[in-house]
Amino acid sequence: MTRNAFGIPISDSLCPDCNAELRMVEISPQVTVAQIFHDDTCPAFATIDGQGK
Numbered sequence: 001m002t003r004n005a006f007g008i009p010i011s012d013s014l015c016p017d018c019n020a021e022l023r024m025v026e027i028s029p030q031v032t033v034a035q036i037f038h039d040d041t042c043p044a045f046a047t048i049d050g051q052g053k
């Protein structure tokens, strides 16, 4: 199994439309969350972004 720099397993199916990447993002001190980053051109990303807020 592939793991990223944080030791988190990376699935081959994070996103069917792009090479989405899982990254740990520190949103505040001592609070880190995993977020999936899609390519800018990813249609799934556009859909998620449109529904997000």
Ligand SMILES: [Zn+2]
Pocket: 015, 016, 017, 018, 019, 020, 038, 039, 042, 043, 044, 045
């Ligand atoms: Zn994607």
